[in-house]
Amino acid sequence: MIDILIDVFSWVLLILGGVCVLIGGIGGLRLPNFYTRIHAASLTDTMGAILIFVGMMLQSGLTLATLKLFAIMLFLLLTGPTATYALANAALLSGLKPDTGSNHDEVEKEEPAE
Amino acid sequence: MYIVVSIAILATMVLALTRALMGPSVYDRVLAANVFGTKTVMLLSVTAFLYGRPDFLDLALAYALVNMVGILAVLEFFQKRSRRKAELEDD
Amino acid sequence: MKLLELLGYFNYWVFAIVLMVGLYAVISKANLIKKLIGLSIFQSAVFLMYITMDKVEGGTAPIIQKGVENQIFSNPLPQVLILTAIVVGVSTLALGLAMVVRIKESYGTIEENEILDAD
Amino acid sequence: MIFVFAIFLLSLLVITSIAIVRTTNLFVAVMLTSIFSFLMAANFFILDAADVALTEAAVGAGVTTVIFLCALALTGEREKPRINGRKTARVAVAILASLMIYATFDKPRLGDPDAPVHQHIAPWYIEKTTEHMDFPNVVTAILSSFRGYDTLGEVFVVFAACIGVLFILGVPPPAQKRLNKVVEQNKGLRHHLIPQVVGRLVIPFIVLFGLYTQFHGEYGPGGGFQAGAIIATGIILYALLEGENKALQAVPRSVLLGMVIGGALLFGSVGVICMFMGGNFLEYSVLSADPIWGQQLGILVIEAGVGMAVCGALLSIFHAFAARENVS
Structure with missing residues (x-):
């Protein structure tokens, strides 16, 4: 009985992870400027990673693979946000001003960084 | 069931690739490369399970570690370029 | 030939196309770094062809698992060739880039036509 | 599917x-x-x-x-x-x-099983690996022992490319390009505190994972080439975050050259030792009484040599390029 529950729970987690990753991809494409895109992509990245890897860990029970999955998840959670932070920081420093919403009507000016 | 997740990941890869090709500013492309990297890690680990060979997770682990180096190298490159531009102006 | 038959050749078609894209970059682009990037694409296409040849239907990677009996394995030989070829490819690429840097410093440009005129 | x-x-x-x-x-x-x-x-x-x-x-x-x-x-x-x-x-x-x-x-x-590629030598390799070496990874067995001579050639090619880059970029750039002001300390990603902290946390694991890949080569995907590349990437990350000079202090240039030369030399000397012990060049089964253990010992030492050579080569190439940037 218990392993059916675990199976169902891990499938639910996996599907949620897949959906979350997909939302990140769509968000990364449709959002207007850079800072909203980076917001969408990086958030769903880490969330999707957690869901998928926990789902797989439940699936693989207590084996070496679970330890490896945990290590992968840990390093993804460590390096993913850092890379995104460094990216956003570099973009801000190089003069890519975030659209503060006040100048909505002004057409998005060509980024100086290009 | 892994197939559903891997198809979702492949679809996100396509979206990230279109963002990489279309991205107006260069930072969009760096973001797309970063998203692509993490999706490859997930795709490798899901496929390792799909093939029933969970001992191949080393690949995904290697990618999870190495992925950050490329992104930081790009940002280092940009920092140097802006620093050099500043020097040229005040020279 | 039914569709599934054709799909078997899809890998070789991609190999041919990516090979030609790399060759096109080397031929028609003047920038030396773009030529080197084209060369590395050309190289990756060749690697792809070798690894496509090693796949056996229903076979797994050639790492023998203890318990499993009479497993079908993919062919390990092309993998050994490509494994070393990738590292050699990167070091020769670095050599090429070092030369490009020196050309830039002595000629001031890395566009092939301008270098030829300067000579 | x-x-x-x-x-x-x-x-x-x-x-x-x-x-x-x-x-x-x-x-x-x-x-x-x-x-x-x-x-x-x-x-x-x-x-x-x-x-x-x-x-x-x-x-x-x-x-x-x-x-x-x-x-x-x-x-x-x-x-x-x-x-x-x-x-x-x-x-x-x-x-x-x-x-x-x-x-x-x-x-x-x-995936056609009766393609000519699969008939010739591959089945022989798969059987002989368990017989000669008795470890799972057939690819590492072929790479280091059945085709050891070619891998030796590959290591020399990496060695030659690294020496080539050092020669080409060793010459100081022409004078007028040199910036007259003192070269300020290359601080790496200066004001990125978070990447530096996380980098300091992750780099030991990258190097540790590189060593794991090095010695895990027989039982799963891994081996000298991959390990050398992963360790080089870890140290390059350190150079990016802390600045290239500190990376040079950590792994000085002489050590890098020593690794490149030492790796290639180690590989060749194992071959010569096999000849001294009565076998022919790079035949490891003579290395110890039990031929299977001899093969495993030889492969282990060779993979260490390959790992050192590749890591040293990639790192000295990176330092050659990075040193050039400070000057010009």
């Missing part, structure tokens, strides 16, 4: 390669090259080549992008479009492509 993945990823590969060639901004081409290498690694993994995927991952994501960017920093980033000669090049390439696609029709279908 793998057809779905294979076709999907291969078409992405074609799109990326065409996009790489079309962009004029070289920096964008380098970013797309790193995506190209991600796709190659995924394709290799789906085509059952785990070791090759690990090599492409270790080398493609870290070292290639860093070397390209170092070279871009020293040369221009913008590519001038060329006008003439496009038409003929396109026609020639199109003809060649159609010829090749026509030629692929008499190739065996993907």
Whole structure:
């Protein structure tokens, strides 16, 4: 009985992870400027990673693979946000001003960084 | 069931690739490369399970570690370029 | 030939196309770094062809698992060739880039036509 | 089912390669090259080549992008479009492509078990590995012992390329390019505190994982080439975060050259020792009484030599480029 529950729970987690990753991809494409895109992509990245890897860990029970999955998840959670932070920081420093919403009507000016 | 997740990941890869090709500013492309990297890690680990060979997770682990180096190298490159531009102006 | 038959050749078609894209970059682009990037694409296409040849239907990677009996394995030989070829490819690429840097410093440009005129 | 993945990823590969060639901004081409290498690694993994995927991952994501960017920093980033000669090049390439696609029709279908490739020597290798070496990874067995001589040649090629780069970039740049002001300390990503802290946390694990890959080569995907690339990537990350001078203090240039030369020498000396002990060159079974343990011992030492050589070569190439940037 218990392993059916675990199976169902891990499938639910996996599907949620897949959906979350997909939302990140769509968000990364449709959002207007850079800072909203980076917001969408990086958030769903880490969330999707957690869901998928926990789902797989439940699936693989207590084996070496679970330890490896945990290590992968840990390093993804460590390096993913850092890379995104460094990216956003570099973009801000190089003069890519975030659209503060006040100048909505002004057409998005060509980024100086290009 | 892994197939559903891997198809979702492949679809996100396509979206990230279109963002990489279309991205107006260069930072969009760096973001797309970063998203692509993490999706490859997930795709490798899901496929390792799909093939029933969970001992191949080393690949995904290697990618999870190495992925950050490329992104930081790009940002280092940009920092140097802006620093050099500043020097040229005040020279 | 039914569709599934054709799909078997899809890998070789991609190999041919990516090979030609790399060759096109080397031929028609003047920038030396773009030529080197084209060369590395050309190289990756060749690697792809070798690894496509090693796949056996229903076979797994050639790492023998203890318990499993009479497993079908993919062919390990092309993998050994490509494994070393990738590292050699990167070091020769670095050599090429070092030369490009020196050309830039002595000629001031890395566009092939301008270098030829300067000579 | 793998057809779905294979076709999907291969078409992405074609799109990326065409996009790489079309962009004029070289920096964008380098970013797309790193995506190209991600796709190659995924394709290799789906085509059952785990070791090759690990090599492409270790080398493609870290070292290639860093070397390209170092070279871009020293040369221009913008590519001038060329006008003439496009038409003929396109026609020639199109003809060649159609010829090749026509030629692929008499190739065996993907995964065809009775293709000529699989009949000749591969089954012999798979049987003999358990008999001679008694460890699971057939690829490492072929790489280091059945084809040990070729791997020795490969290590010498990496060695020669590294020496070549050091020669070419060793010469100081012409005087007028040299910035007269004192070269301020290369602080790496200066005001990025968070990447430095996380980097300091992750780098030991990268190097540890590199060593794991090095010694895990017999039982799973791994070996000298991958381990050398991963360790080099870890130290390059340290150089990016803390600045190139501190990385040189950590792993000085003399140590790097010692590793390159030591790795190649170790590989060759194991071969010579086998000759002294009565076997022929690179025949490890004579190394100890029990031939299987001799093979395993020889392979272990050789993989360590390969790992040292590759790590030293990639790192000294990186330092040669990075030192150049400070000066010019």
